[in-house]
Amino acid sequence: MSPVTGGAFALATVGKVVLFFSVLMLAVMFATIFERKVCGFMQDRSGPNRVGPWGLLQVIADGLKNLLKEETMPEQAIRPFFLLAPVLAILPATILFAVIPFASPLPTQWGLVEMIVADVPIGFLYVLAIGSIGVYGVAMGGWASGSKYSLLGGLRGSAQMVSYEVALALSLVPLILLTGDVRAPEIVSMQQTFTAGPATYATWFVFPLLVGLFFFFVSGLAETNRLPFDMPEAEAELITGYHTEYSAMKFSMFMIGEFAHVITVAALVTVFFLGGWDIPFWQGDNIRVLSDGTVIGEPTWWKTLLTLGAFGVKTSLLVLVFVWIRWTLPRFRYDQLMDLGWKFMLEAVTVYILVIAFVILGIEAVGIPAGGWYAFVLFLVNLALAGVLFFAMDRGTLIRGGAKGAKSAGGEAAGQGG
Amino acid sequence: MPGDVKVVERPRAESSYVRAAAKGMSITMRHLLSPNKKTQQYPDEKWELAPRTRGTHRMAVHEDGRAKCVACGLCPTVCPVNCIKLVPAEDENGERYAAIYEIDEFRCIFCGYCQEVCPVEAIHLGVHYENAEYSRERWVYDLERLVEQEHPVTALWDPQDPASQ
DSSP states (O other): OOBOOHHHHHHHHHHHHHHHHHHHHHHHHHHHHHHHHHHHHHTTOOOSOSSSGGGTTHHHHHHHHHHHSOOOOOTTSOHHHHHHHHHHHHHHHHHGGGGOOOSOOEEETTEEEOSSSOOOTTTHHHHHHHHTTHHHHHHHHHHHTTOHHHHHHHHHHHHHHHHHHHHHHHTTHHHHHHHSOOOHHHHHHHTSOOSSSSOOOOSOTTTTTHHHHHHHHHHHHHHTTOTTSOGGGOHHHHTTGGGTTOOHHHHHHHHHHHHHHHHHHHHHHHHHHSOTTOOTTOSTTOOEEOTTSOEESOOOHHHHHHHHHHHHHHHHHHHHHHHHHHTTSOOOOHHHHHIIIIIIIHHHHHHHHHHHHHHHHHHHHHTOOTTHHHHHHHHHHHHHHHHHHHHHHTTSOSSOOHHHHHHTHHHHHHTOOO | OOTTOOOOOOOHHHHOHHHHHHHHHHHHHHHHHOOOOOOOOTTTSOOOOOTTOOEEEEEOBOTTSOBOOOOOSHHHHHOTTOOEEEEEEEOTTSOEEEEEEEEETTTOOOOOHHHHHOTTSOEEEESOOOOOOSSSGGGEEOHHHHHHOOSOBOOSSBTTBTTOO
16 A cells, blocks of 8 residues: 555645644643643642533633633734734644654555655754744744833743754754654654664664753753743743733633643654654554655554554653643743753753764674664663763752852863862 | 852752752652642532631520510620621610611621620621622621521630630
8 A cells, every 4th residue: 555645645634734733722722721630739739620520621611711801902012013923822833743743654545644744854854943933922922012021021031942942953963863864754663663674773762862852851841931941931020921911812822832832842752752653562553654655564544543542642641741840840040041051951962962973883883783782772872871961960060059150160061060 | 259258068969959850750749649639629518617716797586586685785885896886775665675786797807705795695706607798788787687697606615625725
């Protein structure tokens, strides 16, 4: 069976877009109730439980409330940009999902439908490009509101997002070194085991790129403006930052954008490091579509459903981690945040890329073919690096007072004791 | 470092961000999984109030349903916020009764002096607190309404510990 072409392809794509967008919006709705429930449980409360079973319909009540509330338009706001900002906040997070493969290919009578909205050849470069548009929503919302609190929040937010974008992009470079391909479906296939076709690594990239996952996740936290990096929304200092002047549905759209972003980052971590839709310890779901249209493995509809479930479970668990972190860690001070981004993450990621590049060179010089052993050697290297990293981070030099940090600024990145 | 600021070096275990963060994460996860939630589902389940809780007033009645109040005027006198309005009257037998007896529950500070001072144990505070109303006028309780109240009356002292020790 070969991939669908022509009219069937167009139809399948439209179907996937509609289906996937609605699923994402539903997921966002339930992410809000999920967050509130988890936060309640963590504080020994029961969370919202009045509307519907377990309070599940609370989201609908909230949505209705937001639709019916008055939309305020500040006199000093710059109207077109004020209206555009919420759209820009919500847009990148949703269209990012287009390149995320969420299940194994589905066989139909017209051909094989790949479960990805747009399998673009530039793959996650698209992710990085679109991801950086998110900063416009924050900066524009802050500036167009015509309020000093909003402006400060927007400035902080854009500075933070731009800073961590660098580390976010760089933390994916080792992934390219390993896969040699930036297409997301190919990255998923690389983490599975096949008996035929080009060599793969037979293990999730969380093992050979453990430290990379850490960097990606931390940068992802900063990108989504979630605690402990929620500077743009620091209520105590900035009322609520860039969306101070927004009300009703426009405010709600910022929130939807934030949650969509969280789900997107969780999905990206799943695809890049946790095997995407791969079901662990079972080789039956390993299906690969090569670029020339050859299909390896046996796609069936129930495998598509199962893998979709696996993808959902992994993504939800990662969203739980996001929420867990949010309700545990306090916010960083702004200078600590910038120090961490520029003086630690950037250098550490660069060093990490170099180390991985040299190790890969070494492995290939020794002559280990791409596969399980290749990944195992990288895993050992990563364990050692993780040890060094956490030893350095544990020295109390990373996050501390500005004056002390400034004195030993050079030593911080290298992880020397301050 | 400007001036003579004393920098106190704390031990690693105290100043480490990683360890503190890990500890915090474990604490929140423990609470997340713990089934012991503290939320009280308020309108469904309510507090068990102490017998000395001072809340909404209540007027004690004789067996025939008349209010016990003899309109002596002690409670409006002792009331620190002047929330009791009393107009005395006398019936054909020469017995005094309250023609108008109103308590403004908005003004009341629930000190309980009226109950303490009452010579015939007529006015009481009650173990009751849910008295929200849609208008301010409804907060002025007249005699009829005070008689209608059915909640238990406040105990002036704890029966187990009369001397308050």
